[in-house]
Amino acid sequence: MDDSGRLIGFVQVLSDGIKHAYILRLLVHRDFQGKGIGTKIMENLMDLLEENNLSPVLLTKPSEEAFYSKFGLSISNKGFISMFKW
Template sequence: MIFWKAFFQNSTVGESSEKNFKNIFLLDKTCDKIELKDIYLSSTKNINLYELEQLCDSVGWVKRPLKKVKIALKNSSIIISLIQKNDSKTRLVGFARATSDNGFNATIWDVVIHPDFQGLGLGKVIMHQLIKQLRQAEISTITLFAEPDVISFYKKLGFIKDPDGVKGMFWYPR
């Protein structure tokens, strides 16, 4: 993993609050993989843990204890989900969250888009929304950890390797 930072010293962000569900697309077309209809952006912290686990499984992430995932969600300052609504059914197709000291720094975690929906710009939608909300809270340093295969995605969004040369350090129980 590589440690990345985005610095937003003098930038401003538009609109303030979001409703619980905000329609971001109403596409009546079919992509190669899936028909895209009624995809909503949600900022609720009330996430179905089993749906989140299925989403993470779909991209091959290691299973995490649901009890700990629930705690992580509770302690997240921002949660963004993408939900596809068809008739009376909903499906979690994207997710990300951020933690913060609510003063200076925030870290983005768990950015995931279902494989059927990857390559359609939904990851950018989630990231832009997270950054927007963090900037509205006047957070100036936003960090994340990225696997090598997704570094180019984050670079396109303005994330850079720490310009001060600070290397992230980790402590793990032995």
């Protein structure tokens, strides 16, 4: 939140509470992008997941791979596939 209490960024996570935490979306208001807010949100999230022994799972665009790799996330080649129905 900014100084006036306006929400400027958040992360949405869905977890089974046992093993995995699915990072659904990270959003930062366009007026506040590029100021490290998304990075701080992700740092806090990764700390929280580690404290609770939850493995993060993320589906993202190739253009966002560099951002998320800063937090230890990488492309999996362990036999997992993504399935969609459009």
